[in-house]
Amino acid sequence: MQLEDSRKLSFLRATQEAKADLPFVFYQKDASDEFVRDALAIGANDVIQPSEQSDRIEVLAARIAQAVTRYRTEQRQSENQRRFDTLVSNLPGIVYRCSNEPDWPMEFVSRGCEELTGYAQEELIEGEIDFGTDVIHSADHDRVWEITQTQIAAGKPFNINYQIETADGQKKWVTEKGCAIFENGEIVALEGFISDISEQKRQTRRVKLLNRVLRHNLRNSMNVVIGYTDLIADQVKSETEKEYADVVSSTAHDVAALSKKVGQIQAVFRPESPSLPQADLSTPITDAIDEITAAYPHADIGVESNLDVRIKGPTRLQVALQHALENAIVHSGLEAPPVVVETRLLGPDNPRKVQIQISDEGPGIPEMERNALDERQAVSDLSHGSGLGLWVMKWYIESIGGELTFSEHNSCGATVVYHLPKADDC
Known part of the structure; x- marks a missing residue:
């Protein structure tokens, strides 16, 4: 390699260290194969060798334009990827891509997996931890697989609630929404999102219990009030007293009816x-x-x-x-x-x-x-x-x-x- 070539490559290295993403094109006649190989390896976008037939400025301009276009495209892709990574990393849950197999081997999981499961990204992606056997609760494993496969066979996305067991042994309820990804008619992966619904489950259970107790006690208490009010109404003689008894009885019936309406409201919000x-x-x-x-x-x-x-x-x-x-x-x-x-x-x-x-x-x-x-x-x-x-x-x-x-x-x-x-x- 000529000394002149060494200086050019040194200049390229210095440029790459200062501005690695800057487009760089060599325009050099009779460049050796060794120089072309080294220049491209260091980071040059192209090496143009003018000849008698193509020794024109238009050739250089076109090649530089290609390099600049490629640079701008890579910059946009890099920025889009950065935004996507930021968005995914801040979601309260797990964005994933996995194989359609019972152990759910992960190809990608977002950083939210550590907060939700206690396991690091690397453990799940590298297979040290199997999401299907180590994370999904054993009582739900078969059900999750069956529902997922049924929905995929029907050409539909899946939405499943199930329990997981974290790295430190905690039980959590999660909801998973996902779908199959196809290429040439074959399933190549599953993609979706998993989020924690443990608190929602606890609140729902508390509301159901409170509702059941209140409805039962309220209905029974109002039935007692209605019964005694009817007895009083039969025994009083004053029209005014009878009117009072009717008001109490009517109000008690209205309150008792609330119990039925609350039950109807609860029913309409069940899955x-x-x-x-x-x-x-x-x-x-x-x-x-x-x-x-x-x-x-x-x-x-x-x-x-x-x-x-x-x-x-x-x-x-x-x-x-x-x-x-x-x-x-x-x-x-x-x-x-x-x-x-x-x-x-x-x-x-x-x-x-x-x-x-x-x-x-x-x-x-x-x-x-x-x-x-x-x-x-x-x-x-x-x-x-x-x-x-x-x-x-x-x-x-x-x-x-x-x-x-x-x-x-x-x-x-x-x-x-x-x-x-x-x-x-x-």
């Missing part, structure tokens, strides 16, 4: 099966009217419906309908309160939507009660509404993909409106 049952629209309407007629035989309930459509979640729709009918009857103030149930399709703009209207001639639903259903508003002691019935209606209808609204009457009364998708649109 549901992937597909709700279907039924003809007429089924939940008929069943709801039968239930309410048995409880309020004096009510005059009419039906105007000839739709032949199917809907999902008939039991949930029945509960929502019963609450709407009961509200209309109880608050009407009439001896034989008329209530009308009407159904129709929404028309050309929404041909796949069904509308159910429950109309009465009572005092209407107070604006405060309707506004309380707006979940964007803060709930206070003065604005939360007087009961849970409207919330049960709202949540049950939303749980089957519908919407609850209210329609204004020209005269008195209220109209509750349910908009529902037909079964094949849910």
Whole structure:
């Protein structure tokens, strides 16, 4: 190698040390193979050797432009990778890529694995620790595998809750959401995210226990109050005293009914099966009217419906309908309160939507009660509404993909409106 070449390579080394990512192109006639090899090894982007046919400035400019473009592309990729690494590292859980095997051998795990499992990235990636056998709780291992494979076979992502055991022996509940990655029709990996839901599980268990105790005790206590109030009402002679007893009895019945409504609210928030049952629209309407007629035989309930459509979640729709009918009857103030149930399709703009209207001639639903259903508003002691019935209606209808609204009457009364998708649109 000529001395001149050595100086050029020394200059290249110095440049690389000062600015390693700076594009560097040699333009040298008769460069030896050794020089080209060493220059590229040190970090040169290219070595251009002009010839009689290509000894033009355009050649040099084009090659430099290529080097600069390549440099900028690498810079963008490096910055994107840095941002991705920062994002993944700060997620409260594990981002992973693993093989689709029962031991779940990890190809990549984010740094959140150490906080969640107690194991370092290297232990999981290098196979010192098997996620499937060492981390997933033995009681859940087979279930996790079966659910994952079933969802993959169906071409769907998977979402599983299960327990893990950490490096120091702690038990934690996690939720995992992921999917299979395919290349040429073959599974090459699974990718997903695992997060800690231990506190959520504990809170859910506490709420269930508290709810069970309160509902049981509340219902039993109110039944005692109702029983004694009825005895008192039978024995008092003064009309005023009888009115007082009726007020106490009515209030006790309302409080006892809260227990049932709380149970319904709890039921609607339980995890549901992937597909709700279907039924003809007429089924939940008929069943709801039968239930309410048995409880309020004096009510005059009419039906105007000839739709032949199917809907999902008939039991949930029945509960929502019963609450709407009961509200209309109880608050009407009439001896034989008329209530009308009407159904129709929404028309050309929404041909796949069904509308159910429950109309009465009572005092209407107070604006405060309707506004309380707006979940964007803060709930206070003065604005939360007087009961849970409207919330049960709202949540049950939303749980089957519908919407609850209210329609204004020209005269008195209220109209509750349910908009529902037909079964094949849910």
